Amino acid sequence: MRILTRLLISPWLLCPLLGLLLIGGSLIDVPTLLKLEYPIYDQLLEFRNTPEDNRVVLIDSNHSSNTILATLINKVRQSGGKNIALLTPPGATAQPSQQDSALNKLLEKKSIIVAAASNRQQILLPKNSSAKLLRANADPLPAPQQLLLKLQNPLAQYRLNPPDKWSFLTTGSKSIQSLPMGHLIFSPDSDGKIRSQILLLPGEKRLLPSLPLQLAIQTRGGDLQTIPAELAGRLQSGSLQIPVIGYYRMLFDVHTGQPPFQILKASDLLKNKLEKNALRDKVILIGPTNSYGDRHQVTGYGDMSTSELAALTTATLLANSAPQRPSWCWLVETSVILFFILLLILLVPRLSPQAGLVTLLLFLSGWVLTAATSLIIFGIWLKIVPAVLLCLGGFVLVRGHLGQRQQNHYKQENYQAQVQRFQEQGLLDLALEKALLIEPKTKPGKMVLYNLGLEFERKRMPHNAISVYQQLLQSGRFRDTKTRLKQLQGDEQVPSLGRDNNATVILKPSGEKPTLGRYQIQRELGQGAMGTVYLGIDPKINRQVAIKTLSYQQIDAKELPQVKKRFFREAEAAGNLSHPNIVTIYDVGEEADLAFFAMEFLAGKDLSYHCSLKKRLPVAQVIKIILQIASALEYAHQQGVVHRDIKPANIILLPEGQTKVTDFGIARITTNSKTETGIILGTPNYMSPEQVAGKKVDGRSDLFSLGIVMYELLSGVKPFQGESITTLMYNISNANYRPLKKNCRKLPPLCYTIVDKLLQKSLTSRFKSATALQRELLALDKKLGGS
Numbered sequence: 001m002r003i004l005t006r007l008l009i010s011p012w013l014l015c016p017l018l019g020l021l022l023i024g025g026s027l028i029d030v031p032t033l034l035k036l037e038y039p040i041y042d043q044l045l046e047f048r049n050t051p052e053d054n055r056v057v058l059i060d061s062n063h064s065s066n067t068i069l070a071t072l073i074n075k076v077r078q079s080g081g082k083n084i085a086l087l088t089p090p091g092a093t094a095q096p097s098q099q100d101s102a103l104n105k106l107l108e109k110k111s112i113i114v115a116a117a118s119n120r121q122q123i124l125l126p127k128n129s130s131a132k133l134l135r136a137n138a139d140p141l142p143a144p145q146q147l148l149l150k151l152q153n154p155l156a157q158y159r160l161n162p163p164d165k166w167s168f169l170t171t172g173s174k175s176i177q178s179l180p181m182g183h184l185i186f187s188p189d190s191d192g193k194i195r196s197q198i199l200l201l202p203g204e205k206r207l208l209p210s211l212p213l214q215l216a217i218q219t220r221g222g223d224l225q226t227i228p229a230e231l232a233g234r235l236q237s238g239s240l241q242i243p244v245i246g247y248y249r250m251l252f253d254v255h256t257g258q259p260p261f262q263i264l265k266a267s268d269l270l271k272n273k274l275e276k277n278a279l280r281d282k283v284i285l286i287g288p289t290n291s292y293g294d295r296h297q298v299t300g301y302g303d304m305s306t307s308e309l310a311a312l313t314t315a316t317l318l319a320n321s322a323p324q325r326p327s328w329c330w331l332v333e334t335s336v337i338l339f340f341i342l343l344l345i346l347l348v349p350r351l352s353p354q355a356g357l358v359t360l361l362l363f364l365s366g367w368v369l370t371a372a373t374s375l376i377i378f379g380i381w382l383k384i385v386p387a388v389l390l391c392l393g394g395f396v397l398v399r400g401h402l403g404q405r406q407q408n409h410y411k412q413e414n415y416q417a418q419v420q421r422f423q424e425q426g427l428l429d430l431a432l433e434k435a436l437l438i439e440p441k442t443k444p445g446k447m448v449l450y451n452l453g454l455e456f457e458r459k460r461m462p463h464n465a466i467s468v469y470q471q472l473l474q475s476g477r478f479r480d481t482k483t484r485l486k487q488l489q490g491d492e493q494v495p496s497l498g499r500d501n502n503a504t505v506i507l508k509p510s511g512e513k514p515t516l517g518r519y520q521i522q523r524e525l526g527q528g529a530m531g532t533v534y535l536g537i538d539p540k541i542n543r544q545v546a547i548k549t550l551s552y553q554q555i556d557a558k559e560l561p562q563v564k565k566r567f568f569r570e571a572e573a574a575g576n577l578s579h580p581n582i583v584t585i586y587d588v589g590e591e592a593d594l595a596f597f598a599m600e601f602l603a604g605k606d607l608s609y610h611c612s613l614k615k616r617l618p619v620a621q622v623i624k625i626i627l628q629i630a631s632a633l634e635y636a637h638q639q640g641v642v643h644r645d646i647k648p649a650n651i652i653l654l655p656e657g658q659t660k661v662t663d664f665g666i667a668r669i670t671t672n673s674k675t676e677t678g679i680i681l682g683t684p685n686y687m688s689p690e691q692v693a694g695k696k697v698d699g700r701s702d703l704f705s706l707g708i709v710m711y712e713l714l715s716g717v718k719p720f721q722g723e724s725i726t727t728l729m730y731n732i733s734n735a736n737y738r739p740l741k742k743n744c745r746k747l748p749p750l751c752y753t754i755v756d757k758l759l760q761k762s763l764t765s766r767f768k769s770a771t772a773l774q775r776e777l778l779a780l781d782k783k784l785g786g787s
Contacts, residue, residue, distance in 0.1 A: 153232065329382055647686040
């Protein structure tokens, strides 16, 4: 499934599909493609330099009177004009006058052609119209296979721009009963501009020639020979060769400057202002040029009336200068697109992005120049836009895919480097997370996975090793991976880390020292609330560290995920603390059934040693110790960290007198954790009333606990005691403690005040912050002669 998905989004498939879509769209003349093509075609057409035929004259006449029309036609005859086209049919009168009879006699001459209709859905024809004027349909279109064999467009019949079917109605007008007739229908292209005329209009199984076509045939002579409507090719009539582009559409020629016909005013002709024989051998069109609403947008010329369009079409026909699309054009354009498809999938991927783009642009420029030359010099229109769109879209697809593949390659290298780095740092969980993202396709990637699997085996973490080996085998066999995986999966008992009920890690008699993460265990230092504390060595910098562990065996299985989450969150918060009186946490990690963090190893004793009557410290030193603890708490509280377990055992006194607070956040980790007997871990002697009540705590809870520590250091006894935990908790929450003054009568009064304020049951009665406590302690220290 993954292979199929990659194939479907691969540019090696998408580029040919895009090319085929563009070929199909070009063959059936999709309007969207034509809208993009037309501006290029219009611009290039203006550079053509074709000979003009000056025989076409348009006489601008708005006269609808048959009398004036007869006079006008007679004037044209007298000036030498022979072939005449009336662009507006003469009107029929109920009682023809003498002038109407004269008009009828003039119209009887076959050299006069009359327009049948202009932009109307019903075309009026005389009742006795000759069959020669309405030509039968051409032969039917061959099948696509036969068209392909003849190198014709196989999709010709599926073009999207067929002309509308028209209705031919008859009229009894005597004036036009026997005249050749033609239509003046001009249909705009998809962009609203007119570039062509349909020379043969379909309707009622007949084809009605356009008026310019009738006029050209009459001028040049011969019978019209047609081809299937859907095909591109030529209509022939004697020496007249008319290129059409499908549905008998002929493209206009565009001449720079003035249109290729002359416009004369009918009034000049009627007033004899023209020279004699001025219209000799001219092709005359008579019609209005400024009728209301009769304007069309014509490419190259702007606004034109229907009469001017008829003159333009006639001039193009007589000059034989119409742009053309021979039947082989589609084959050339298709071959070019296929060439660019091969270029995109075979050459461009092998080049750099810049070189590929330059190469593609060079070939594309060659095609554009060829197509432009073809139209400008030879009048052959070759479409440019499909090739341009293919090059742009294909280049984006190919380079996007290659860029993504290159990015994936860099990503894989980054994953491999991260796995190696995490493995060196002992962060095997992170190494495993990144290892499962490695695609084992290359030898370096396989080696990284293989070495990580071996490391998990050495760390006695078979489940992780199995995951890595399974990832490695996705691409096939590699070394002895399959054997190792089978052995690991076949073991009935997963090897343990060597645990027992009293110690977290058992040191082997052989002297081989176990490791936690990257740290080599040297010896056990003691037992803590979470688990065992070890002395370890960081082999990279040969630094001694204290390693505190959280044994998962002491935690209920249901609570384990939450405890883990809390452990790493609190360890992270504590690890961000940097203060002279707070133990520095270097690292945090996890093994198969324990979590641990490595912290600063301190060569001192905790304050529990000095909490007895015989080993009490001097009052001045006690105040200095409490002052340092308050400074540490002030910093931690400002960072949003509450200790929750301030007690003598968590305060280390170094030989030089410096005090260090340890185990930030540990109490929160172990609060809900229970031993097998159900006793809450830790001793509640130093809890605050809000902790006993299970309420949310803040920094003032630490200050209450610090007050108990200060009381005990000064007096050698705890302020709250009880025969059971229940009694002890009740006393902390409700009972009054023995005043410090009764146990130690020679202390400064301020000392009693500070302790009493620290041990207030009510939060609002205590110091508001460790900062306020420090101010009082500094004043007390100054009275005791401190510096």
